[in-house]
Amino acid sequence: MSANAPIRPRRSALYLPASNARAIAKARTLPCDVVVLDLEDAVAPEAKADAREAALAALDEGGFGAREVAVRVNGIDTEWGADDLAALAASKADAVLVPKVSTPLDIGRYEEALETAPEAMQLWAMIETCGAVLNLEPLAAMAATTRLSLWIMGTNDLAKEMRARLTPERTPFLPFMAQAVAAARLHGLTILDGVCNEFRDLDVFEAEARQGLDFGFDGKSLIHPAQVEPCNTVFSPSAEELAWAEAVITAFDLPENAGKGAIRVEGKMTELLHLEQARQLLAVTQQIAAMG
Numbered sequence: 001m002s003a004n005a006p007i008r009p010r011r012s013a014l015y016l017p018a019s020n021a022r023a024i025a026k027a028r029t030l031p032c033d034v035v036v037l038d039l040e041d042a043v044a045p046e047a048k049a050d051a052r053e054a055a056l057a058a059l060d061e062g063g064f065g066a067r068e069v070a071v072r073v074n075g076i077d078t079e080w081g082a083d084d085l086a087a088l089a090a091s092k093a094d095a096v097l098v099p100k101v102s103t104p105l106d107i108g109r110y111e112e113a114l115e116t117a118p119e120a121m122q123l124w125a126m127i128e129t130c131g132a133v134l135n136l137e138p139l140a141a142m143a144a145t146t147r148l149s150l151w152i153m154g155t156n157d158l159a160k161e162m163r164a165r166l167t168p169e170r171t172p173f174l175p176f177m178a179q180a181v182a183a184a185r186l187h188g189l190t191i192l193d194g195v196c197n198e199f200r201d202l203d204v205f206e207a208e209a210r211q212g213l214d215f216g217f218d219g220k221s222l223i224h225p226a227q228v229e230p231c232n233t234v235f236s237p238s239a240e241e242l243a244w245a246e247a248v249i250t251a252f253d254l255p256e257n258a259g260k261g262a263i264r265v266e267g268k269m270t271e272l273l274h275l276e277q278a279r280q281l282l283a284v285t286q287q288i289a290a291m292g
């Protein structure tokens with residue numbers, strides 16, 4: 001079953017500990033495209049059961065508008081994982097985000113745990129282990145036969161496993177970021193960049209977000225409300241990109257360009273692939289506008 005998510009804006013995915021009622025309430029007021037209620041690493045062991053109940057209550061209450069709501073569960077082999085998955089399979093979550101996967105077998109186990117879930121419920125996975133970054137293509141290929149539709153990079157866990165330093169330039173992780181984007185695109189997955197832990201310095205955040213945009217990520221996962229608007233700005237088409245897209249579409253619509261594969265637009269060679277990009281850019285822009 002390929003329940004790959006439809007193309008939709010996922011510029012900003014805000015994590016919050018489901019144990020923090022204030023954060024849940026606040027997330028309903030923030031312009032993030034996605035809310036991720038975390039039951040995993042942001043929640044202490046003694047708070048896990050209460051956090052699960054709070055997440056389920058928040059899903060029942062709703063009030064998140066057009067935002068997608070995902071819940072990150074604890075790993076299937078942890079003491080909380082099975083209860084998290086059973087509860088979420090019967091919930092109104094748009095997606096279940098699973099942590100620390102390494103192989104296609106892991107995805108298969110989560111798929112099985114969600115077999116009773118509504119067909120529309122998506123399976124999202126963290127790419128945050130050495131196993132995952134060395135198995136990217138087979139992991140992405142699971143999208144063809146499962147609910148898998150989106151990846152989120154987890155550079156904190158990856159740094160920990162690699163014993164690498166999470167520097168502002170993210171140099172140790174750049175090869176994996178590029179490979180993960182390529183594997184995601186090959187199999188039609190949406191892919192979001194990892195979090196920037198520095199939430200007080202928005203210049204550092206914006207530089208990291210722009211780096212992620214350059215790598216082709218569809219958006220970025222976030223840890224603080226202050227990061228939402230700068231993130232949306234980075235991952236929304238710019239006025240210049242919109243003007244270019246409209247110029248390309250107008251040029252290819254001209255009778256004299258009918259049937260041509262390559263034309264000149266504003267002094268640049270423009271091919272049909274650019275026309276496809278222009279149409280996608282306009283489609284995402286319209287969806288962003290519709291989200292209000």
Ligand SMILES: CC(C)(COP(=O)(O)OP(=O)(O)OC[C@H]1O[C@@H](n2cnc3c(N)ncnc32)[C@H](O)[C@@H]1OP(=O)(O)O)[C@@H](O)C(=O)NCCC(=O)NCCSC(=O)C[C@H](O)C(=O)O
Pocket residue numbers: 014015016017022023024026027038041042126128153154155156157158194195222223224225
């Ligand atoms: C990092 C924080 C603990 C900081 O919290 P705090 O000190 O309370 O920040 P502020 O005082 O600036 O908060 C201002 C108001 O904003 C609300 N708030 C804070 N964070 C969030 C949030 N994430 N979502 C919604 N609302 C939030 C505060 O309640 C204040 O509200 P008010 O004053 O009433 O207006 C905190 O930001 C936090 O917990 N962030 C999320 C941490 C998290 O979820 N971590 C897990 C995901 S990251 C990860 O695991 C990455 C991956 O797995 C990897 O391996 O890399």
Ligand SMILES: [Mg+2]
Pocket residue numbers: 041099126128154156157
């Ligand atoms: Mg992690």
